[in-house]
Amino acid sequence: MQRHLISAADLTRDDAVLILDTAEEMARVADRPIKKLPTLRGRTVVNLFFEDSTRTRISFEAAEKRLSADVINFTAKGSSVSKGESLKDTAQTLEAMGVDAVVIRHGASGAPYRLANSGWIDAAVINAGDGTHQHPTQALLDAFTMRRRLVGRDAGIGQDLAGKRITLVGDVLHSRVARSNVDLLHTLGAEVTLVAPPTLVPVGVERWPCEVSYDLDAVLPKSDAVMMLRVQRERMNAAFFPTEREYSRRYGLDGERMAKMPEHAIVMHPGPMVRGMEITAEVADSERCTVVEQVANGVSIRMAVLYLLLGGNEPAVSHARTTEEK
Amino acid sequence: MSKILIRGAKVLGGEPQDVLIDGETISQVGAGLPAEGAEVVEAAGKVLLPGLVDLHTHLREPGREDSETVLTGTRAAATGGYTAVFAMANTFPVADTAGVVEQVYRLGREHGYCDVQPIGAVTVGLEGRKLAELGAMHESAAGVTVFSDDGKCVDDAVIMRRALEYVKAFGGVVAQHAQEPRLTEGAQMNEGIVSAELGLGGWPAVAEESIIARDVLLAEHVGSRVHICHLSTAGSVEIVRWAKSRGIDVTAEVTPHHLLLTDELVRSYNPVYKVNPPLRTERDVLALREALADGTIDIVATDHAPHPHEDKDCEWAAAAMGMVGLETALSVVQETMVDTGLLTWAGVADRMSVKPARIGQATGHGRPVSAGEPANLTLVDTEYRGLVDPAGFASRSRNTPYEGRELPGRVTHTWLRGKATLVDGKLT
């Protein structure tokens, strides 16, 4: 792994498993009376959010604070800041303050990549979601949730998701979650199927390491996990589908459809859910739905990523050491 | 004016000859011409071409003098071997009146580095709704014959039809920027495998092809001629080929960058590769080269589009579209067309001087290198290879996609009506 985390596609299988294993240990901190580690004491992390996302920001903030980093929140939402220069100028301002890492959420695909590779700053860059490109920590927390549920909390240590059949349903075209998940799940050995109306599948998807289907009912019985992607109502106005009703009828997950899934299969959602659109309340509130777990797991995953990128003298997932010095 | 003897140049890439310039014209072409009374330019091994003509240049003046002016743009043109450039109309104010086109025309004449022929807007303010005063621009001192809303597509079929019909009265031509606007809302790059991965809004080939198909049919219907700007897809090539085979009066241009670069470069998210139309795929690049070689595509035009540094030093979505091209065009054409065996130097002269001059009716340009013709000439060291260094550009802007890339060929001399504008690679 490089100094930065920009795309799930940058992670090797071993990198990803190490992050998941580390997150498993981080998760235990949440069970302690003092939910804090001194690991990033004296390091400064900026949460640079050009796009509203309270949940992602809070998740990163909790992770940073549990590792004792100094946290600066910088919300520079959309139109008030003039485009272009603002990213560079803001970045350089932060750099001048001696920031060690920038967690960035940006509406423009590639903005974190630019930030990491343009020479504007030296800090490590962690992508917290860019446009319709990538959201690697989301994919990691999803994989973490799947591994816990499908392989086991302890049995999963050191394991990937080989042979697990994962189905992603919904607006793939506009989804950074889908892109990150396809990349990471493939790296971890899972078999991924995308299900969506053809209008919401990108041209060029044929090169992705996954299958594409337009028929949800056919795929459900062969799924170990079904991840429902959020569908924004405004897509309807752009003629991606005729009506909300027709969308939910063809691609929404209700109790009846959930019954077609294997007994052990789980239902996932990156949130926020649009109940009644892609998922019914019955499914969202069922035992099989991992939405709340995913949120908790998000903190552990982000702690793991922060530790592995910032915890040492050099960010190094690929060569983390296991031997003690004596 | 004095005499200049260009000695031993390979005229259009042929056998070495001497070319004698007397005043504004070529007085003699032949072997062993006497040097007496003439300044001698040793040109052994170099290729002599008619001065290049660019049918598609953005000089930015008036309005965006921070990125280019007529002066800096024409200096860049002379450096690249050009003796005439057609200045696009998307300035501020838009070149949609006789007043603006005359201003640009006059500035070019005053600076004297390169003839500047303004292109007039097709519609008022490039808004696509109301025809600009095409006749007035034609009758002005600038004598506009080429009209284009470049940067925007004349997407309304009725307006396009009227424009094609109207310019017939004075032999004008409409140059179309083919981009169906609805299909390219939010578009950031070529739609395909790379855009799917990068999550950048896709710019489908069909958005270009559908407009070209419509416009060649319109041109046929009203019996006018149409010119297609910066054609970029294999499908567009097929449509133009079909139109020509039907006898439709259509001409087409390709930019140097579409002959060399592909959308794979966008993986860097470096906005220096952001351009309109977008970089396409390898398959498109090969089809464009073949079409330029077989004459389906008539000319190379640079679409020289200067932008200030800050408009490119940002995230992809916020960046301006366009690349500078005047100073690297001939090198890219040598790399992609000559060194690959697709085109001879005579072919290059045809595609980069003769044909663009003919389409744009630039009198005195694109003429044969022979006695009695205006001395608009370009001398090229085709053996040269070097790295592109934007710091040395004459253009005010540096947004080249070729920084640090090795390219062949270098223009050493340019003469505009017998006056040297570039000597040994240096502007006069």
Place this chain on the structure above:
Amino acid sequence: MDKQEQQDKRVRPELQASDARPVLEGPDIARVLTRIAHEIVERAKGADDVVLLGIPTRGVFLARRLAAKLEQITDRKIPVGSLDITMYRDDLRMHPPRALARTEIPGDGIDGRLVVLVDDVLFSGRTIRAALDALNDIGRPRAVQLAVLVDRGHRELPIRADYVGKNLPTSLRETVKVLLAEEDGRDTVLLGAKPAQ
């Protein structure tokens, strides 16, 4: 120990071992653990509130062995767990991040108990300093004691062990390596020369 040496040890433990001389063999290790178990019972007056926490990797195996011996002596279940100190280390910034080991606190926790930390080698004392910090975030023991298999000296902090298997005077040019059957296939403590820098 530098990074290269660490990698060598991980990849080629046998090569390292062959250069070194054993100072404790299997039976010695078993004997000193038995002695330490008795000392714990002695000093803790029956060891009824003892919790053993091993420091990964080999400290955990030693803690488990000690617990087994304590159970034999006291005929009572002895809580045993592990305490990973990686994220409390004071040299985190000097190396790439390490993979974390498991921290497993026995069910009843450590509040009010006598925690005996168990490690294989006591050297600078920095590991134990980190372990004390880590304990601090987990609970409030009645007291904390330290048991080590080997004390090789060269302390850099005011820390000492309560139970020592073997005091082994060493020079800084030497390395001490504990091999345990659970991890390394055999029990032995090796004293070797540090490779030339």
